[in-house]
Amino acid sequence: MNFTVFQYPKSKHTRSLTPRLFKRYQTYKRYLQHEFARTCVYCRQPDSSAPNLNFGVDHYRPKGIAKFASLERDYQNLYYCCGSCNSRKNNDWPKDELKGPYIVNPCDYIMSQHLRFESTSGIMAPRTKFGEYTEELLQLNDPIQVEYRKTTLQTLKMAASHLAALKNQKSEILKLFQQNKIPADVYNDESNAIDDEIETIEVLIQNNTGTKPLLRVRNLK
Ligand SMILES: [Zn+2]
Numbered sequence: 001m002n003f004t005v006f007q008y009p010k011s012k013h014t015r016s017l018t019p020r021l022f023k024r025y026q027t028y029k030r031y032l033q034h035e036f037a038r039t040c041v042y043c044r045q046p047d048s049s050a051p052n053l054n055f056g057v058d059h060y061r062p063k064g065i066a067k068f069a070s071l072e073r074d075y076q077n078l079y080y081c082c083g084s085c086n087s088r089k090n091n092d093w094p095k096d097e098l099k100g101p102y103i104v105n106p107c108d109y110i111m112s113q114h115l116r117f118e119s120t121s122g123i124m125a126p127r128t129k130f131g132e133y134t135e136e137l138l139q140l141n142d143p144i145q146v147e148y149r150k151t152t153l154q155t156l157k158m159a160a161s162h163l164a165a166l167k168n169q170k171s172e173i174l175k176l177f178q179q180n181k182i183p184a185d186v187y188n189d190e191s192n193a194i195d196d197e198i199e200t201i202e203v204l205i206q207n208n209t210g211t212k213p214l215l216r217v218r219n220l221k
Contacts, residue, residue: 001160005209006044006119006149008111015076015107017217025073029057032080034217038210040082041106042089042138043124043145044117046210047082049152054083060105064091079105084145088138101133115140122150152208159208163201170194 019031033055038047040055047055058081061068071077081089094100104114114131115124124140126132135141170191177187206212 001156001163001205003153003156003160003209005046005152005156006117006124008044008115008117009106010110010112012108012110013106017075019075021073025057025059025063025078028073028075028078029055029080031075031217032057032078034214036080036106038212038214039080040085041079042085042103042134043082043140045082045145045148046208047080048207048210048212050148054086056081056083056086058086058089060103062089062091062093065093068093076107079107085138092137101130103134103137104130117149119153122146122148122153156205156208159201159205163198163205166194166198166201170198 013036015035017031017035019028022028033047039045040047041058045053047053058079059068059072060077060079061071063069063072068077089103092103094102102109104111109130114126114128115135116127117123118125123146124135126135139145173182173187173190173194176182177184182190203212
């Protein structure tokens with residue numbers, strides 16, 4: 001199993017959803033959750049890995065700056081973002097708009113050109129001036145987050161090998177059953193117990209990678 005959690009996108013994101021105009025910008029959160037695969041666009045943490053992170057709507061051009069007030073409910077200006085990145089980003093905007101530095105976002109920038117996730121250290125390594133600026137302002141490498149990324153990858157690795165062992169075990173007992181070496185009730189009990197364990201591990205993997213399926217957006221009210 002190859003996990004791509006925490007890795008920055010290698011191409012620019014083109015928005016796939018076109019929600020209507022809502023009264024409150026918060027309503028766009030569920031669209032943004034789909035749009036950006038339930039992952040904070042800045043620190044790449046999936047929302048399912050830690051339910052209390054207060055994921056919400058980031059205004060790339062900050063709504064707290066008067067000239068951008070009209071973009072408060074402009075979908076193109078909104079991003080899916082965890083609570084830490086959102087509060088650290090706050091009203092940041094470059095004084096010199098020609099030069100920047102800008103925080104990199106996945107629609108205007110190829111994120112992987114600016115930041116790279118190093119899986120062995122858990123670090124988000126900046127590769128450009130803008131990447132450096134983003135890493136510093138959003139504190140992408142604060143020790144708690146670095147530790148969390150390392151632990152998550154370790155957990156995923158262990159989960160994957162446990163999953164493989166269970167699948168192996170399942171085919172072994174099927175073989176025993178087919179060779180009439182165990183009776184049907186024993187086979188059923190054991191095979192059900194293994195299935196339950198497989199399901200638990202698959203949910204763990206989905207939660208840690210943010211791949212648990214969401215409600216379809218057209219069913220959203
Ligand atoms: Zn974040």
